[in-house]
Amino acid sequence: MPQTNTPTPCELKTVGLTPFIYRSNQPLFHVSAGVPIGEALAQASDLLFLAKAFAEDAAYTKDTDRHAWAAHYLTTMSKAVIDDVVQVLTA
Structure with missing residues (x-):
């Protein structure tokens, strides 16, 4: 069987295609490409932690x-x- 070079999760990085916060039907921001997904998910977790605190407030x-x-x-x-x-x- 041919061997495929499947990247490990540590090697995977964000693609940077996801827009957010729209103004006049145009995205104001995008996720940056090339961020390791572990770091990206850690950042998302931090943002959600803060969002939860603000929602409680x-x-x-x-x-x-x-x-x-x-x-x-x-x-x-x-x-x-x-x-x-x-x-x-x-x-």
Whole structure:
């Protein structure tokens, strides 16, 4: 049987195709290409941790919506990173 050169997970990197935060139907940001997926997922985890904290603050702070918006943007960025990693893993 021919041997294939399947990359190990440590060698896989983000593809950088996933946009996020749109303005006028145009993406303002994209995930960067070439980031090792382990580092990308660690960053997404950190962003989600902060988003959870801001969402909890938003639930208790009624005089402002800044915590809710911060949580929204952090989850949007996290989702983009995870979606980009999924593209790599399912390619």
